[in-house]
Amino acid sequence: MSTDLPGWVPVEHRWLGLDRRRLKPAIFVLAVALLLIYGWPAVNAVVPWDNPIKAGDVLDLGGGATAVPPVGWQLEDGTLVSDDTGVSPSRETVKLAKAGAVINMTGAAFDGTAAQFLDQVLTSQDANADISGAPGTFTTTSGLAGVVRTASGPAGDELLAAFKMSETSPATAPALLVEVSTAPNSFQEYSGEIEALLRSVTPGSTA
C-alpha cells in the first residue's frame, strides 16, 4: 500500500530533496530557456559582421536628409539611400562601428534649438553628465548649424553633436543626435572621418 498524502514524496522517488517523477517538465523548460537565452548570443558571437560601407554609400536619415558615412566602417544599424525603404526622420537610428569606435545617429522629434536639444539629451543621460567640453558651433557643408560637445575620460573619448534638420524652420524640424565614442586615446585616429561625416549631414530638400 502506498501513501498519496499531498506533498509527500515516497522515499524511492526522492533525489536531492526533489520528486524524481516531476523532473521532466522542469528539465525541459530549463534546457529550452537556456538554449534561447545563451544559444542565440553564442551564434551571434560566431557570425561576423559583413556590412562594410562602400564608396558611394549615402545614409538615409529620413525626410530627404542624408549623410555620407566613412568607407570601411561596419553598418550595424541604419538605412542607405540605395535601400529605398523610406524612414522616419524622427525615428531613424544609425550605428556605425570600426574597431573600438562607434558612431550612433538618432533622429528625434524636438521643438526648440539644437543647443536646447543637446541640453535635453545631456539631462536625460545621467551617465554622460561628465561631459566637460564647452559647447561649440559646427557648420556642415550644406550650411546647417549644429552644436558639438566633447569629453575625454579613462573610459574613452566621446563627442556629441546635435542638429535641427532645417535651415528655414529649425524650431519645429526633427532633431538629429550624433554620438561618437572611441577607446581611450584613439579619437585622433578617427577624427578626420568623423569630421567628414558631420560635415556631410544635409537636411531634406524641403527644409
Place this chain on the structure above:
Amino acid sequence: MTLTGSPAKDAQLSAIDQSGWGAPYRLFQPHNAAFWVWLIGVGIGSVGIVKFFGAGFGTYRLAVTSGIVFFGIYLIPWLIFLRHQNRYTAQPGALLATGFAWGFCAAAFWIALPANTAMLEIWTKLLGPAGASTWGAGLTAPINEEWGKGLGLILLIGLAPRLVRSGYDGFIIGAFIGLGFQVSEDILYAYNNATATFGVGQVESSLYILALRGFVGITSHALFSAVFCAGVMWILGRAPGERHVGRGLAACLAAMVLHFAWDDAGGLFAWNDFLLLAAPYLLLMPLAIVVLLVVRRLASRTERMWMRELLAPEVEAGVVDNELLAAVSGLHKDRRHFRKLVRNRRRADLLIESAGDLAQEIAAAGGAETPRVAHARRELLRLRGAAA
C-alpha cells in the same frame, strides 16, 4: 466514500478523474523541480525588470509609472473577458496568476529580451540593416516569444499535472501567460518611446503607446499564446482521446505565422500602398480572430463533454433538464437557444451559471455528496422554480 453503480455516476467519476476539475493547486512545492525553475525564471526576470527600468528611472520616471498605471487599468477588461472564457474549465485563480507572472517576468525579461537582442543582431549581420529592419522582428519574435511563453505552460503541467489536461486548459492558461507578456512588453514600449524623445512629453508618450498597443493588443500575445498553448496540449495529448499531433503542430504554427505576419506586415505588403496600411487591420486581425474561434471551439469539445458527464446523474435525477445541460455544456448558439426558451436572458444566464456551480462543486467533492454540493443543487432548484 463515493457511491458508484449507475452508468451516469460512473461516467461522472470518470470525468472528474480525467479532467482534474476541483483538484487543489499550490504554487509552493519545494519537492517539485518545476517550482524551482519557475522561481528562477520569475526571479531573474524580476531582477531584469528592476535593472532595465532602474537604469533610467530618474529621467523616465513619469513614462514608467504612467505606463504601469495605464496598462494596469487596461488589464481589468482583459481579466473580466478571460474570466468569462474560463467557464468550461474553471482553472483556479492562483494557477492562472502563476502563468501570468511567468509571462510578465520570465518570458519577457528572462528569455525574450536577451534572445531577441542577439537574434536581431544575427539577422542584421545576415540580411543587412535594411533587410533586418523589414524582416528581423517577424523572424525573431515568433520563435523566442511563443516558445518563451509556451514554456510557462510546460511548467504548469509540472506544477499541476491533474489540473492541466485538455486543449482548453492550454487555451486559457496560454491566454493568461500571453496577457502577462503583453502588459510587460507594453510598459517596455512606453519606456522606450519616451527614451526616443529623450524624456520630453513622457505622459503623452505613454498615452500614445496605450492607444496604439491597446488596440492592436486585441489580436496580440494573449491570442497567439492561447492558440499556441492549445496546440502544445494537443501534441502532448494529456486527456483521453485528445492526442492530435497534426492539429497541435498546425495550431502552434498558425500562432507563429500570425505573429510573423503581424510583425512583418510592412515587408509582406510593401508591394501595395493600400494593403501596407490596411492589411494588418482588415486582413490579419480578422484572420487571427477566426483562427482563435476555431481553436477555441475545437479545444472546448473535451471540457464540454466532461461538463455533460459531470451533470449526467443530475439530469437523471431531474435537477438539470436537457435544455439547461445543452446550454451549460454547449456553444454560443446553444446558450442563445436556451435564452429564447426561457424568454428571459438574465434568468437564463443565472440558470447556466448555477448549473456550472453545481458541476464545479460535484468535481471539488470528488463526486461525493457534501453540504456544498447539496447547497449548489438547492440553489439551482430554487432558480428553476423561479424560472418555471
